[in-house]
Amino acid sequence: MLSRTSSLLLRDSRPSAATGVAAGAFAVVVTTALIFPLREIVPAVSTGVIYLLAVLLVATWFGLWVGLGTAVASALAFNWFHIPPTGRFTVSDPQNWVALAVFLVAAAIASTLAEVARARTREAVLRRREADLAAELARLLLGGSDVRAALPAAAERLTRALDLAPGATIELEGAAAAASSGEFSSLSDQNSPLLPLHAADGSPLGALRLAEPPPADADERLRERVVPSLETLLGVALDREALQHEVVESQALRRGDDLKTALLRAVSHDLRSPLTAIATAGEALSSPSLTDAERDELAAAVTGEAQRLSRLVDKLLDLSRLQGGAAAPRPDWVSVEEVLRVAIDETPHAAGFNVGIDRDLPLVRADAAQLERAFANLLENAARYGGDHPVAVRARAVGHRLLIRIVDRGPGIHGRELERVFEPFYRAPDVRGDGHVGSGLGLAVVRGFVEANGGRVWAESLPGQGTTFVVELPLGDAPAERGAPALEPTGAGR
Missing domain, CATH: 1.10.287.130 (Signal transduction histidine kinase, dimerisation/phosphotransfer (DHp) domain)
Structure with a gap:
């Protein structure tokens, strides 16, 4: 409660001078009236401390000069109404002169201290705002990967924090040379002033362009406290961005x-x-x-x-x-059933393929040639590891997805290898013992073509129990027509 009251009394903004004069006069009148009944209890000279309380409150709320004026008015009222002889601005007892002088000095000191406290409060508020601004600028400039994209938001935040005219911008590159050339020596001299921004080594970073010249106090704050923080953050952000580009390269x-x-x-x-x-x-x-x-x-x-x-x-x-990014698909409504039929026909396997596809399978929007290449590679891989067992091919619609499963009864894949088998040139261990470990290309091509067409592919396996490769393709609002009739299970020699 006490801290809230202190914050209210020492707030940064103050009422008008006319309001302060009226408040001071009212405080003097009220205090003078309160002292009359107290004179029956204590000597009149001792009641002057009550005026001091009124002076302190007025000076704290309305400032030094209003407080000093209230102190003088309090001294005159004290002399006129309560120090004998009353009704005149004279003092008969020398002790009363000393009391009146002490009262004036104490009132002046109290007013001065209140003004100092107010000034320190104002400075603390400004420092807190600047610290909040620096933290926000750090979040904007260092929180993203593109510094230039964050500059408009940073300029808008700076404008609001310093109560500047809307439209300020933070500019890089071309503005740096113009701002650092010495052409703009004072912000208040230009209709659209520039404030240069420099790196730690003195090289130009850019400039802060204001919509209109700021007040003198804002100009000083910008130059002495805000701009150095902005320069440091901007330099760090640009250096980090350059390092990120180097890392990516x-x-x-x-x-x-x-x-x-x-x-x-x-x-x-x-x-x-x-x-x-x-x-x-x-x-x-x-x-x-x-x-x-x-x-x-x-x-x-x-x-x-x-x-x-x-x-x-x-x-x-x-x-x-x-x-190389040159495999952009040419999507069209295609029948996965027909694509699988073509891929099976082009993939030799002594044990054949056991195909089970749901009837009335929905069409998918994809590049038929790329899907055919992906399925052919999956079938070739399954035929190689399936040995003397037929490869199962299943396809069905599940919700808004189309799932194609290609299952072999080979030696399976260890859990740690399930994701790596899709990496280019990765060769799985020779689990069959026949010396053939593949080229490391087929499954990488499968993932590339499936993902290019908006789908995804993954492997499911337990060692010694075969492997299932699952292709998931999204379903859209396909035309009413369907693909060819479902393929019936086929035997060896398919």
């Missing part, structure tokens, strides 16, 4: 180097293996001692290795387009 270069290294590794091994097999088979085909069966076998090997090489090149090209 370094990470991009590092990823590029990793990609180049992995690509060279793939070229040196995965491309060389089919080329070597083709070259060897081609040389053997020229031998006159070959039987027709051996010649057919070598020709089949050449064809198979060429197809393997073609698929690897296709994956490399797909991944390159995805990495």
Whole structure:
């Protein structure tokens, strides 16, 4: 309660001088009237301290000069009404002169102290506002990744905190040279003044452009307290932004180097293996001692290795387009059922595919060619690890999603590998023991094409119990027409 009263009495703003004079006169009249009954109890000279209380309250509320005026008026009223002889401005007893002089000095000191307290309160309020402003500017300039995008909000917050005319802006680059050239030496000299902002090393950062010249006291606060904080925060924010850009560029270069290294590794091994097999088979085909069966076998090997090489090149090209952002989909309403049919027809698997697709499956809006490439890679992966077991393909609509599941009965994937198998050039361990660990491209292409079409893909597996790859595609307001009739389960040789 006491602190609230002190804050009210020493508030930053004060009433008008006319109100203060009226309040002082009223305080003198009331105090003079209160002293009359007290004279029956205590000597008249001792009642002067009551005037001192009125002077202190008036000086605290209305300022030094109103307080001094109230002190003089109180002394005159005290002399006229209560110090003998009353009714005249004379003092008969020398002791009363001393009491009156002490009263005037005490009143003046009380008024001065009240004004000092008010000034300190005003300064404390200003300092608190400036501290709040600095904290808000730090949040705006350091809280985001784009400093320039935060400048309008920072300028608006600064304008409100300092009671400046609306329209102030914080400008970088071009304004820095103009503001630091010495052209604007005083804010009050310009219709649209600029205040230069400098970094810690003295180099120009920019300028604070005001809509109109501020008052003299605001000009001083801007130059001495606000601008240094703004310069420090702006310099830190720009340095941090530059460091972030350098980190991003370094990470991009590092990823590029990793990609180049992995690509060279793939070229040196995965491309060389089919080329070597083709070259060897081609040389053997020229031998006159070959039987027709051996010649057919070598020709089949050449064809198979060429197809393997073609698929690897296709994956490399797909991944390159995805990495370079050149694989933008061309969406249209497509039947996932038909896309799966094409992918199955293009994927050889001795044990075949067991297909179960819900009838009247909704259409999805996607790039059919990209989905076909993604499903073909998933089917090829499942066929490789499924061994002698057929690969199950399931598709159904669930709410606003279309779920496609491709299930193999292979050795499965360890939990720590479930996410990594989608990384480019990541090769899972040789769990089958046949020496083939894949190129590390197919599943990365799958994720790229599925996510490009607004979907997502993930793997579910337990070691020794096979793997399920799930593709989720969003459903929209598709046309009324449906895809082809659902595929019936197929057996080996599909």
